[in-house]
Amino acid sequence: MIMLNNNLHIFITAAQTGSLTEAAKKLYVSQPAISQAIKKLEEELNVKLFIRNKRSNLILTNVGKEILVLANQMYDLENRLYQTAYEENHMMGGTVRVASVPLATALILSRVMPVFKRQFPDVNIELFESDPLNVKNMVLDYKADIGISTSPYLGLAHKVLMTDRIVSIDKDRSVKLDLSKDNSELILCRVAHKSITEQLRGKDIDFSHSLIVEAASTQINMVANGNGTGAISQLMLATIPNELVIGEVKPTMEMDISLIAHDFGELSTAAQRMSEMILERAEKTK
Numbered sequence: 001m002i003m004l005n006n007n008l009h010i011f012i013t014a015a016q017t018g019s020l021t022e023a024a025k026k027l028y029v030s031q032p033a034i035s036q037a038i039k040k041l042e043e044e045l046n047v048k049l050f051i052r053n054k055r056s057n058l059i060l061t062n063v064g065k066e067i068l069v070l071a072n073q074m075y076d077l078e079n080r081l082y083q084t085a086y087e088e089n090h091m092m093g094g095t096v097r098v099a100s101v102p103l104a105t106a107l108i109l110s111r112v113m114p115v116f117k118r119q120f121p122d123v124n125i126e127l128f129e130s131d132p133l134n135v136k137n138m139v140l141d142y143k144a145d146i147g148i149s150t151s152p153y154l155g156l157a158h159k160v161l162m163t164d165r166i167v168s169i170d171k172d173r174s175v176k177l178d179l180s181k182d183n184s185e186l187i188l189c190r191v192a193h194k195s196i197t198e199q200l201r202g203k204d205i206d207f208s209h210s211l212i213v214e215a216a217s218t219q220i221n222m223v224a225n226g227n228g229t230g231a232i233s234q235l236m237l238a239t240i241p242n243e244l245v246i247g248e249v250k251p252t253m254e255m256d257i258s259l260i261a262h263d264f265g266e267l268s269t270a271a272q273r274m275s276e277m278i279l280e281r282a283e284k285t286k
Contacts, residue, residue: 008071010037011049015068016143018058072142079145080268096270099128099135099144102191102216103236104257107285108148108161112277123270131194139260145271148278150195150255158258159275161282162235165254166196168247169223169230169237175247177231179205185228186210189219192232199253216240 014023014034024031042049049064060068082094100109105127113125128135128144135149139156148161168177177186179196183206188196193212213219216232220242223230231249235257259278261267267275 005041007037007041007044008074010034011041012068012071012075014038014050014058015060015064020058069141076142076145076268084269094268094270095124095126096146096268096274097126097128097144098274099130099138099147099149101132101135101149101195101257102129103164103233103239104148104161105129106239107235108278108281112274112281116274116277120270120273125274131191133194133198136260139262142262145261145267146275146278147260148257149260150198150257153258153260156260156262157264158256158260159264159279160256160258161278162257162285163254164233164235164257165252166192166199166231166249167234167237168249169220169232169242169244170247171224171226172245173247174245175229176250177229177247178250179231180250182209183207184209187219187222187228187230188212189216189232190214192216192219192236195233195255196231196253199255200251203251220244 010023010027013026014020017023017026020031020034023034027034038049045067047063047067048061049067050058051061053059079094098109109127113127116123116125128138130138132150135144135147136154136156138144139147140154150164151158168175179186179200180203186207188207188210190212193207193210197207211222211228213222216236217240219230219232220237220240222228223244224242230244234246237244237246259275259282261271261275264272264275
């Protein structure tokens with residue numbers, strides 16, 4: 001986009017990647033060019049936007065975090081401006097940014113995105129996949145137009161897509177898993193761990209001795225090979241072939257998975273169309 005200050009656009013990318021090297025790769029420019037753009041922006045604003053740790057990662061300063069939120073809002077407004085102009089010419093273009101938990105990507109977005117692209121080939125889709133809390137924060141910080149995440153919704157508008165619950169899984173027996181007791185034999189994937197932690201916020205439950213793996217498929221394989229008992233989203237479990245035995249989890253955790261936004265009435269046209277297609281797809285999966 002040509003209207004957004006180029007240095008500001010580079011700043012957004014650097015903040016997203018947390019690395020000069022990764023930002024340079026993403027923008028197809030040299031690393032010195034990224035450094036120079038950030039330096040110029042800091043001089044223009046007369047503030048320090050980043051600090052570097054010993055690994056040369058970029059860490060936002062407090063004022064940098066505030067400016068990033070405003071920069072993302074500017075990006076969002078510019079995107080709407082372009083989409084309005086496209087519509088006037090009987091087209092739809094611009095970018096729609098979607099943040100999603102992996103489960104929703106697998107069950108809904110993987111089916112919606114190709115249909116959306118066929119109908120609106122001039123719209124670019126940016127997909128960010130993460131844990132429930134990070135998805136909500138991306139929408140709150142205007143890094144994503146819409147998101148799909150679990151309750152609670154932190155004040156965001158939401159439309160329920162489906163209901164899920166956490167179940168136990170074991171190799172050959174039904175386990176009634178009590179999370180308030182010893183969790184040393186518990187295996188969790190990273191997203192499930194963060195989701196469960198968010199659901200149980202305020203409760204004194206210790207996962208420090210649990211085994212945390214990256215992917216749900218790895219978790220299922222670990223349990224299938226007798227390494228312990230797992231706790232996992234029942235809907236996610238259904239997407240991965242397995243012969244594990246399902247049991248109950250205490251405390252009970254049932255949660256809605258919803259489409260979220262700041263205000264559905266103020267979305268860009270492309271984001272509105274994407275939202276409508278997500279809601280239609282969710283209705284078909286019920």
